[in-house]
Amino acid sequence: MFNLDELETDPGLRIPINKICCIDKQNEEINKICCTDKQKEEVRRAYLLKGPCQPKDHNFPFTLFGDKKRRFTPEWYKESPSWMEYSVAKDCIFCLNCYLFKTDYGDQAGGEVFVSKGFNNWKDKAKVKKHVGDHSRLTFRGHDESVESENQGNFMELLKFLSNHNDDVKKVVLENAPKNHQMTAPNIQRELTSVCAHLTTKKIIAKIVRAKQPFPLLVDESHDVAVKEQMVIVFRYVDKIGCVIERFIGIVHVKNISAKSLKIAIDAFFVKHGLSLTSYEARL
Secondary structure, eight states, X not given: OOOGGGOOOSTTTOOOGGGOEEEEEEXXXXXXXXXXXXXXXXXXXXXHHHOOOOOSSSOOOXXXXXXXXXXOOTHHHHHSTTTEEEETTTXXXXXXXXXHHOSSOOSXXXXXXXXXXXXXXXXXXXXXXXXXXXXXXXXXXXXXXXXXXXXXXXXXXXXXXXXXXXXXXXXXXXXXXXXXXXXXXXXXXXXXXXXXXXXXXXXXXHHHHHHTSOEEEEEEEEEOTTOOEEEEEXXXXXXXXXXXXXXXXXXXXXXXXXXXXXXXXXXXXXXXXXXXXXXXXXXX
């Protein structure tokens, strides 16, 4: 028996996901048992849907640093809105991403501070910025993807994460995969991510089609490092429980950024995915 609604909100009071237990009630006896990998993923998904714990109306207490009093301010949320959390119980900030996805609480990326202990050195904001840098420094492919490398790139790091959290995956990847069938070559990495992107887009569009209601289409343009014009496409829709959802759908290269060129690209994109041109409201 497992109740996601009872998950601890305050990051300073949470139990590590690997130690979360479920209640097993048999013959009127209540026992605590370790959660399965599937249940742990449900916990992660629940926390992701809730988003980071970011109280704003709390009376944040002052701490004396030398001869100056300092305290946390909600303005910090604006710089790291997706991961920063504040614990009212401990007067510290934590990292939601590290709590959900780090396999241990080692020193890497300040994991122990931002997960188990909490950070409250309000005069040293540089450490927070360093933590942000540690989150974003990994490229898709690492310069050195060897086993000894400390920065193997996002693909290999995500593959290691999946293997550490899913026994079925762990049995067939990395050191457990045949030497001639590692599935980590550059061209295979690109193929796998393309397939993932296609399936994800397909699933998002299927939800929108099932809803049978008009939806806004958000479009923006920019150019890449090669100075080629491209168009970003985002769908916004309301799910079955009334929540407004925004989903990044993809990037389309265009000849120029004129309204006509963008319209042609949008039409082609809708035809490709079998969407009706009468079902959206464009917002450029």
